[in-house]
Amino acid sequence: MKKINEIFYSLQGEGFHVGTPAVFVRFSGCNLKCEFCDTRHKEGVMMSDEEILEQVCQYPCKTVILTGGEPGLWVDEDLVAALHKAGKYVCIETNGTCVLPESIDWVTCSPKLGASLRVRRMDEVKVVFLGQDVSPYLQLKASSYFLQPCSCRNTAEVIEYIKSHPQWRLSLQIHKLIDIP
Numbered sequence: 001m002k003k004i005n006e007i008f009y010s011l012q013g014e015g016f017h018v019g020t021p022a023v024f025v026r027f028s029g030c031n032l033k034c035e036f037c038d039t040r041h042k043e044g045v046m047m048s049d050e051e052i053l054e055q056v057c058q059y060p061c062k063t064v065i066l067t068g069g070e071p072g073l074w075v076d077e078d079l080v081a082a083l084h085k086a087g088k089y090v091c092i093e094t095n096g097t098c099v100l101p102e103s104i105d106w107v108t109c110s111p112k113l114g115a116s117l118r119v120r121r122m123d124e125v126k127v128v129f130l131g132q133d134v135s136p137y138l139q140l141k142a143s144s145y146f147l148q149p150c151s152c153r154n155t156a157e158v159i160e161y162i163k164s165h166p167q168w169r170l171s172l173q174i175h176k177l178i179d180i181p
């Protein structure tokens, strides 16, 4: 059983797959307490993998995004295998502090200041930019490196930083701009 905060259908609002329709499975709870966190994730109900699958499969899209809270605290090979069996493409949004099932198709790692990384593989790095030194994150092995304004508030600052550090790309949280979940 896994504690689920919400399951909803929307468009990926951030990062590499922005604009892609996806079912979001938001797991409950987190091992970090980022003061800027934009998500209420504490509440939740215990669900079996079968119950999660049943809800996910109500929607026609292929992409499933495991998020939270910190999904790495809950996700296992069994759930990923069940999603694969149902034909799904499995993405995860993680703070990178947990070892993840290797079978996940796409790993978005959003490292947080002072939190050691245990994740073994990532496809994209996506850092919430608050003016911190983000240059060490370019040493992580990934195919894209995104900076994301914090709550859409410091977009101009992020744009200026990227113009002088062009290894980075801008990730806007488009769901907040167009007011969808």
Ligand SMILES: C[S@@+](CC[C@H](N)C(=O)[O-])C[C@H]1O[C@@H](n2cnc3c(N)ncnc32)[C@H](O)[C@@H]1O
Residues within 6 Å of the ligand: 030, 036, 037, 038, 039, 067, 068, 069, 070, 071, 093, 094, 095, 096, 109, 110, 126, 127, 128, 148, 149, 150, 151, 152, 173
């Ligand atoms: C709510 S977190 C859940 C997944 C995981 N705990 C993590 O931090 O990656 C999903 C994404 O939202 C980002 N995020 C959280 N609060 C934010 C904020 N106020 N503004 C912009 N991005 C934020 C996180 O860095 C992460 O990339």
Ligand SMILES: Nc1nc2[nH]cc(C(=O)O)c2c(=O)[nH]1
Residues within 6 Å of the ligand: 010, 011, 012, 013, 014, 039, 067, 068, 093, 175, 180, 181
């Ligand atoms: N539309 C939309 N896209 C997202 N991408 C990552 C999200 C998250 O909270 O993990 C998120 C979210 O909450 N909504």
Ligand code: SF4
Residues within 6 Å of the ligand: 030, 031, 032, 033, 034, 037, 038, 039, 041, 068, 069, 070, 095, 112
């Ligand atoms: S790691 Fe993610 S879910 Fe946890 S507090 Fe930070 S932003 Fe929120």
Ligand SMILES: [Mg+2]
Residues within 6 Å of the ligand: 038, 039
């Ligand atoms: Mg979100």
